[in-house]
Structure formats: structure tokens, C-alpha cells
Amino acid sequence: xxxxxxxxxxxxxxxxxxxxxxxxxxxxxxxxxxxxxxxxxxxxxxxxxxxxxxxxxxxxxxxxxxxxxxxxxxxxxxxxxxxxxxxxxxxxxxxxxxxxxxxxxxxxxxxxxxxxxxxxxxxxxxxxxxxxxxxxxxxxxxxxxxxxxxxxxxxxxxxxxxxxxxxxxxxxxxxxxxxxxxxxxxxxxxxxxxxxxxxxxxxxxxxxxxxxxxxxxxxxxxxxxxxxxxxxxxxxxxxxxxxxxxxxxxxxxxxxxxxxxxxxxxxxxxxxxxxxxxxxxxxxxxxxxxxxxxxxxxxxxxxxxxxxxxxxxxxxxxxxxxxxxxxxxxxxxxxxxxxxxxxxxxxxxxxxx
Amino acid sequence: xxxxxxxxxxxxxxxxxxxxxxxxxxxxxxxxxxxxxxxxxxxxxxxxxxxxxxxxxxxxxxxxxxxxxxxxxxxxxxxxxxxxxxxxxxxxxxxxxxxxxxxxxxxxxxxxxxxxxxxxxxxxxxxxxxxxxxxxxxxxxxxxxxxxxxxxxxxxxxxxxxxxxxxxxxxxxxxxxxxxxxxxxxxxxxxxxxxxxxxxxxxxxxxxxxxxxxxxxxxxxxxxxxxxxxxxxxxxxxxxxxxxxxxxxxxxxxxxxxxxxxxxxxxxxxxxxxxxxxxxxxxxxxxxxxxxxxxxxxxxxxxxxxxxxxxxxxxxxxxxxxxxxxxxxxxxxxxxxxxxxxxxxxxxxxxxx
DNA sequence: TTGAAAGCGCTAACAG
DNA sequence: CTGTTAGCGCTTTCAA
Numbered sequence: 085x086x087x088x089x090x091x092x093x094x095x096x097x098x099x100x101x102x103x104x105x106x107x108x109x110x111x112x113x114x115x116x117x118x119x120x121x122x123x124x125x126x127x128x129x130x131x132x133x134x135x136x137x138x139x140x141x142x143x144x145x146x147x148x149x150x151x152x153x154x155x156x157x158x159x160x161x162x163x164x165x166x167x168x169x170x171x172x173x174x175x176x177x178x179x180x181x182x183x184x185x186x187x188x189x190x191x192x193x194x195x196x197x198x199x200x201x202x203x204x205x206x207x208x209x210x211x212x213x214x215x216x217x218x219x220x221x222x223x224x225x226x227x228x229x230x231x232x233x234x235x236x237x238x239x240x241x242x243x244x245x246x247x248x249x250x251x252x253x254x255x256x257x258x259x260x261x262x263x264x265x266x267x268x269x270x271x272x273x274x275x276x277x278x279x280x281x282x283x284x285x286x287x288x289x290x291x292x293x294x295x296x297x298x299x300x301x302x303x304x305x306x307x308x309x310x311x312x313x314x315x316x317x318x319x320x321x322x323x324x325x326x327x328x329x330x331x332x333x334x335x336x337x338x339x340x341x342x343x344x345x346x347x348x349x350x351x352x353x354x355x356x357x358x359x360x361x362x363x364x365x366x367x368x369x370x371x372x373x374x375x376x377x378x379x380x381x382x383x384x385x386x387x388x389x390x391x392x393x394x395x396x397x398x399x400x401x402x403x404x405x406x407x408x409x410x411x412x413x414x415x416x417x418x419x420x421x422x423x424x425x426x427x428x429x430x431x432x433x434x435x436x437x
Numbered sequence: 438x439x440x441x442x443x444x445x446x447x448x449x450x451x452x453x454x455x456x457x458x459x460x461x462x463x464x465x466x467x468x469x470x471x472x473x474x475x476x477x478x479x480x481x482x483x484x485x486x487x488x489x490x491x492x493x494x495x496x497x498x499x500x501x502x503x504x505x506x507x508x509x510x511x512x513x514x515x516x517x518x519x520x521x522x523x524x525x526x527x528x529x530x531x532x533x534x535x536x537x538x539x540x541x542x543x544x545x546x547x548x549x550x551x552x553x554x555x556x557x558x559x560x561x562x563x564x565x566x567x568x569x570x571x572x573x574x575x576x577x578x579x580x581x582x583x584x585x586x587x588x589x590x591x592x593x594x595x596x597x598x599x600x601x602x603x604x605x606x607x608x609x610x611x612x613x614x615x616x617x618x619x620x621x622x623x624x625x626x627x628x629x630x631x632x633x634x635x636x637x638x639x640x641x642x643x644x645x646x647x648x649x650x651x652x653x654x655x656x657x658x659x660x661x662x663x664x665x666x667x668x669x670x671x672x673x674x675x676x677x678x679x680x681x682x683x684x685x686x687x688x689x690x691x692x693x694x695x696x697x698x699x700x701x702x703x704x705x706x707x708x709x710x711x712x713x714x715x716x717x718x719x720x721x722x723x724x725x726x727x728x729x730x731x732x733x734x735x736x737x738x739x740x741x742x743x744x745x746x747x748x749x750x751x752x753x754x755x756x757x758x759x760x761x762x763x764x765x766x767x768x769x770x771x772x773x774x775x776x777x778x779x780x781x782x783x784x785x786x787x788x789x790x
Numbered sequence: 791t792t793g794a795a796a797g798c799g800c801t802a803a804c805a806g
Numbered sequence: 807c808t809g810t811t812a813g814c815g816c817t818t819t820c821a822a
Binding site for chain 4: 093144145
């Protein structure tokens with residue numbers, strides 16, 4: 085491994101006896117340079133193994149050509165897909181990606197905003213750790229275009245691209261009710277985030293429509309035990325325990341909705357162990373349509389989340405903002421999604437929208 | 438949104454009537470600055486909302502304080518966990534992360550190496566798109582410390598941290614054989630990567646030890662149909678189709694190993710549909726121990742991959758290289774892993790190492 | 791068409 | 807203790 089310093093424009097210039105900026109323009113394919121000169125310069129650059137210094141370039145150009153992506157947990161398959169899509173689409177437009185993982189820590193979240201500011205990213209895509217998001221508002225006000233992903237701050241005037249969870253939950257719950265459910269509950273993770281709130285609202289609306297009332301709150305918060313590592317998806321065991329409790333208490337409804345497919349795994353187990361048949365004795369519906377969901381017995385009825393569409397839309401919106409379209413009002417975009425009906429809800433009506 | 442230019446050291450200096458570099462040193466907490474001056478400077482910096490420019494800083498310091506991470510597919514849960522771990526550990530040491538997603542494209546892989554070079558990352562962690570990896574060798578020779586993750590180029594002198602797939606496959610296969618299997622096959626994805634090769638070798642060794650011979654090749658390559666989007670994990674359907682074929686042909690062995698748990702989903706379905714009972718008529722073993730694997734019926738016996746350990750070890754090795762320990766021979770580290778025994782292999786011996 | 795000079799924002803040397 | 811000078815590698819004036 086040669087410890088040679090990196091080749092710079094100056095090196096090429098010196099080696100060829102021309103000025104630095106002739107080299108710069110030759111390599112940038114500007115027309116203000118002679119045919120032969122350009123050729124000699126390019127040859128020499130290749131010979132020396134010249135690699136442009138992006139940082140220096142960015143410094144003078146005033147643009148980092150970098151997007152920041154802040155994610156709470158890449159092990160969430162939905163977010164994993166967002167990462168892929170976003171990186172790909174950003175790269176297509178010439179942007180590099182700086183990734184920050186917050187693991188639901190408000191502290192890390194706050195620092196993430198700071199880091200992005202320091203690096204001068206051209207724009208930021210962020211799944212915020214919710215609660216208070218002033219630091220994100222500040223980032224945005226500092227002139228860094230940003231769009232929130234999946235989690236929205238209704239109170240803050242920030243661009244947002246996510247899922248129409250309300251509509252999705254409404255449809256899914258209606259579907260279970262049409263399937264015959266007269267008592268239902270919804271198991272949600274215990275985080276104060278907008279997706280949970282919106283799903284709960286949609287779920288409740290469906291219940292209200294059908295005139296279904298329950299003694300207690302039908303939306304149940306799953307106590308997610310501090311996981312060994314947050315670098316994992318939701319823990320089925322958390323939902324398993326809760327479902328067991330419900331069964332033991334004799335509170336089991338006709339149908340159980342869960343905020344994510346992983347919880348469905350736990351619910352399946354609890355029901356099965358109690359001698360109940362999913363899709364028959366109890367209907368189950370989830371969110372995510374993760375690859376395993378189609379392969380469970382019975383197959384899980386679940387909402388497919390349009391990760392690719394959301395990632396793409398978010399990047400496109402961000403790029404638009406970066407291009408200067410910054411004074412328009414904040415956009416709140418909620419993508420509709422499909423309910424994938426499988427045997428866990430018994431009915432077999434195909435895909436509805 | 439104020440379109441105000443970013444506050445710089447110069448602004449603070451001007452506003453206070455001191456020199457730029459006094460400001461620099463005051464803010465850097467160097468001791469060569471008066472108590473009161475420092476205080477005034479810090480106050481003014483805060484008042485003006487000064488944010489240091491990392492790029493400028495990096496340019497002069499000659500270090501980007503950035504690590505590059507090149508991943509083929511974040512939707513692979515193993516890689517998702519690596520991303521989390523690596524970002525976290527890098528951040529702990531003050532490094533930002535630049536993420537590149539290659540989606541198994543040799544072209545993108547090549548460009549990734551170039552991008553990292555241009556940005557002058559301090560080090561790179563890469564899951565290479567295998568085949569030929571000269572560009573990675575070049576990156577390394579250019580003086581950028583790098584370590585390969587999960588996939589090794591035995592022929593190239595590059596640092597490597599991954600899984601001891603050979604040992605894992607050996608153990609898992611032995612376990613199935615001890616469980617009574619006398620004919621076995623291994624379903625692997627059709628990629629020319631070292632993990633596949635190593636698992637196959639371990640699998641074959643176990644067969645040889647037991648004196649098991651088969652008519653055809655017991656290692657079967659699963660034709661992975663070009664997926665709609667590569668931003669997804671393995672496709673269970675690919676393994677499902679193949680398993681169906683095997684069953685139809687009457688070639689079904691006593692035990693089926695699969696290179697990843699997603700394939701097991703497909704195998705389960707094919708077997709079930711053929712009226713066979715997993716863990717009874719046919720034993721199944723996988724790799725990954727994904728969250729769903731424990732919740733299948735029957736639970737899937739599978740190899741747990743130590744993603745966190747590998748991510749941590751890789752970062753630590755990289756940081757060590759960055760610190761200058763660059764002349765030692767390339768290190769090839771293969772982490773051992775546990776076989777998680779569940780009902781799909783019938784036996785119930787607890788966790789073995 | 792080319793070169794010289796200036797500057798992006800910051801830090802490091804050296805004076806004073 | 808503080809200011810001046812220099813320079814990281816690059817691009818963009820402006821002259822020549």
C-alpha cells in the first residue's frame with residue numbers, strides 16, 4: 085500500500101507545465117480549452133490516477149451534493165425499503181447519502197439534526213423520533229429543505245410523505261366487520277407517533293360506523309419491553325404476552341387488528357396455544373405485508389405499505405424543494421394502500437383498494 | 438424561512454472585532470485564549486446561531502470523519518442490522534456514515550468504490566458484489582482502509598469480517614443427520630458469493646463424514662427470478678417453486694437445508710401442500726434466525742447470525758486500520774454462531790454452539 | 791485559449 | 807494571549 089498523497093489538480097498542472105485552472109476546466113469539459121491541451125491533460129490525469137476531491141469541490145460550490153436520511157430503525161422492513169429506494173433515487177440525481185440511525189432516542193435525534201446542519205446537506209429526509217420536533221423545525225428554518233417520512237408533526241409546518249394509515253385502518257377494520265366481527269381490538273406499539281394515532285382513529289371510525297361499542301378501550305397499547313438491541317424489528321413476543329393475557333382474562337374479541345405484522349406472529353401463537361383457530365374463531369389483520377405474512381398458516385390479511393412509492397415521492401419532493409421551490413406551503417402527502425386479503429380474515433374477496 | 442447565508446467564523450470575528458482564528462481557537466476550547474474573550478466569543482456564536490462547517494474543517498484537517506458503507510440490499514435483515522450497528526458504533530467514535538446501496542449490480546458496485554474515493558472517506562466497510570473485485574483492491578491500495586463484510590475475496594488481500602458459514606453449515610447438517618436424516622439437500626441462492634460456497638462446503642463435509650452419497654448434486658441452486666425490486670429480501674416463492682418440483686419429481690430427501698430462512702417459508706408451504714409434515718416427514722434447517730422463524734409451525738431450526746458482533750468487530754478493525762495499523766497482514770475473521778434448534782428438526786436439544 | 795488571483799470556511803504555523 | 811500569513815483542493819472571476 086503506497087502511502088502517496090492524493091493526486092491533485094496542482095500535480096497534473098505541474099507535471100504538464102500548465103496552470104491549475106486549465107486543468108480544472110479541461111477535466112470539467114468546458115469548451116474554453118484547446119483540443120490538444122485537453123487531451124494531454126486528460127491523459128496525464130488518467131496516468132496519475134487523479135480522483136477529484138468532492139469535499140473541496142463542494143466547499144467552493146456551496147453544495148454538498150448530499151442528502152441526509154434519518155431513520156429510527158433500519159431493521160424495520162418498511163424503513164429498509166425506504167433506505168434502498170431513497171439511496172437509489174438520490175444517487176440517480178447525483179446525490180450521496182448520509183445515513184443516521186436514531187433508535188428512537190430523542191437525544192440522538194436532536195444530534196442528528198445538528199450533524200446534518202454541520203455537513204451542510206442539501207436536503208434531509210427524516211423519520212423523526214416524535215414527541216417534540218423543534219430541532220427539525222429549526223433545521224428546516226435554517227434553510228435546509230426537509231421532508232418527514234412516515235411520521236408527521238401535524239403542528240409543524242413541515243413537508244410530509246407517508247401512508248394514509250387512517251384510510252388503511254378504516255378499510256381493514258371494515259373488512260373484518262364485514263367478515264362478521266362484532267367485537268374487535270387493535271394492538272399497537274406504545275409509541276407516541278402519528279402512524280399509531282392515525283391507525284387508531286381509522287379503526288375507531290370503522291367501529292363507530294358499525295355501531296360497535298366495547299366496554300374498555302378497544303385500542304390496546306403493547307408494552308414493548310426494552311429490547312436487547314433496538315437494531316431489530318418489532319418483537320412478536322411482546323404481542324404474544326399481551327394476547328395471552330387477553331385470552332386468559334376471557335376478553336378475547338372476534339377479531340384482532342395489529343399495528344404491524346410482527347405482532348400478528350405473537351397473536352397467532354397465543355390463539356393457537358389457546359386452541360383457537362385464526363381466521364375461523366378469531367379474525368386477524370395486520371399492517372406491513374412482510375414477506376412472511378403470505379406464508380403463515382393461515383395467510384395473514386394485511387395492509388401493503390407502498391414503501392417504494394413513498395421513498396420515491398419523498399425524494400422527488402425534496403429535490404423540488406432544493407431546486408428552489410421552497411416558498412410553497414408545506415405539503416402533506418399520504419399514499420393510499422391496498423389491503424391484501426388472506427385466510428386470516430376468512431373472506432376471500434381478492435385485493436381491494 | 439430566512440434565506441440568510443450561514444454564519445461563519447468570520448462573521449463572529451467581525452462582529453466582535455477580533456481575528457478569525459481567535460474565534461476558531463476559542464470555539465475549539467484551546468487554552469491559548471483569554472477567559473473573557475472566550476466567553477464573549479462563545480456568547481456571540483450562540484447568539485448568531487453559528488454552526489461549524491464540517492466540510493471546510495475536513496478539508497483542512499485532511500480527514501472526512503466519515504466511513505463509507507456499501508451494502509447490496511438493506512432489506513436483507515442481516516444487513517439491516519449491520520447498518521444499525523455500524524452507524525451507531527461509527528457515530529460513537531465521531532464518524533458520519535455515507536451509505537451506498539448496490540443491489541447486486543457490478544456497475545453500481547464499481548461506482549461505489551469511486552464515490553468513496555472522491556469523498557475521501559476515512560475507511561470503508563463493504564459487502565461486495567462478488568465476481569471480480571479489483572476496484573475494491575484498488576480502493577484499498579489507494580490508501581483507504583477497508584474491510585469486507587460477510588462476503589470474502591479469498592484471492593484478494595483484504596480485511597474481512599464475516600460469519601463462519603462453513604462451521605455453521607457443518608454443525609447444522611450434522612444436527613439433521615443426527616436427527617435421522619439419511620438423504621439431504623441444500624437450497625442456495627444462485628449468486629457466486631463466498632457465503633454460498635462456504636455453506637455448501639460445510640454441508641458437503643457433513644454428508645461425507647456420515648458417508649451419505651446422493652445421485653445428483655445435493656446442493657441445489659434456486660433460480661431467483663428477477664425480483665420486481667431488489668429492495669426486498671429473498672423471495673420465498675422462488676424456493677417454493679423449486680421445492681414443488683422436487684416433490685413432484687419424487688426426489689424429496691429426508692431433510693432440506695436452506696441458505697436463508699425466507700427460502701424455508703417456501704419449502705414449508707410446498708411440503709405442507711404435498712401433505713407432508715415438516716419436522717416429522719421432512720426435517721428443515723435454515724440460516725438467519727429471522728424474527729418470524731421462531732413463530733412458524735413448526736418452529737424453524739436455524740443458524741443465528743451474530744450481526745451485532747460482526748458489525749462491531751468490523752468497525753473496530755477498520756478504526757484500528759485508520760489509526761495507522763495499516764501494514765499488518767490482512768485479517769480474515771469468521772465469527773462462530775449458534776444453531777437454534779426448534780421443532781422443524783424434531784430434536785429438542787437446546788442451543789448448541 | 792490560457793494564466794494569475796481570489797476565495798469557499800476552516801485550522802495551523804509563526805510572529806508579536 | 808492574539809493577529810497575521812498560509813494553505814487544504816477546487817472553481818470562478820478577470821486579464822492577458
